[in-house]
Amino acid sequence: MALRNAVMAALLEGEASGYDLAKAFDASVANFWMATPQQIYRELDRMESAGLITARVVEQEKRPNKRLFSLTEAGLRAAHDFTAAPPRPGAIRDELMVKVQMVDAGDTAAVQTAIGERMAWAEAKIARYERMRARLLDGRTEQEHLAHAERVGPYLTLMRGLAFEQENLRWGERALDVLRQRSASVT
Template sequence: MALRNALMAALLRGEASGYDLAKEFDAAVANFWMATPQQLYRELERMAAEGLIAARVVEQERRPNKRLFSLTDAGMAAVRDYVAEPPGKPTAIRDELMVKVQCADVGDLGAVRAAITERMAWATAKLAHYRRLQERLLGGRTEEEFFAEADRIGPYLTLLRGMSFERENLQWGEMALRRLEQRAAVPRPAG
């Protein structure tokens, strides 16, 4: 998937500045797509040059002027075309922690346990962030009410996937720590 597709998806909410899009990525898209602000701005420039988005300048008195981006008709058509395409192959996991865990039997089990614990802390923080976002999206409604009434449900569905991913990370971490503790308690023959 190209970054432009994720940006166009974010712009479905309406006009936004590059700063707003970066915050949106951090808050709502980070569970399935990562990008630095520099990458976002470069892609916005390319998209504007290709006519997929339009930019307008908003003059501000005490701050630098800002540019607001919105999808053009060509951009909306590109989103529709993208949605109609079959998805590519599922993403493969590339995770340095998994390589460390793979080597746990010949390495420092304490260091591996610490790395897993750190990952669990990260997952806990992300899950708390996602829960706050969920509350904001629901706005006091039940999920059933939200799905029946909301203009767009896609962002909520991707949020649920991100929450599920972080819960699974925590579940796996707890199991892995338990197994590594068991392993550390068993005397191992040298060599």
């Protein structure tokens, strides 16, 4: 998937500056897409050149002017076309999994530490996602939100990110248990 599709998804929330988009990536699409601010700004320039977005300049006192981006009709069509096309299969590229694959020939304690760190990262992300979920629901039940919200995509992707991190925790607990048992049986 191209970064432009993730930017279009973020712009469906409304007009945003590059800075706002970088924050939005961290707060709304980080559960399925990561990008640096530099990557986002480069992509915004390409998308503007391609006519997918338009920018307007907002003059600010005591701060540099900012550009606010929004999707054009061509951008909305491109978003529609993207959703209509079948997705390519995803692939996991995870350095921790390579380390786990090699644990029998490597430093088991270091791999266990890395798994523990991944679990701590997952716990922090789960807490953040739960805060995001509470903001999205805004006092409504999940059923009420899904029935009446203007957009359900952000909630559904948030639920996927939450499930992913919960599974990371379950896997980490199991992997650490297996490695501890193997270490105990060797000594």
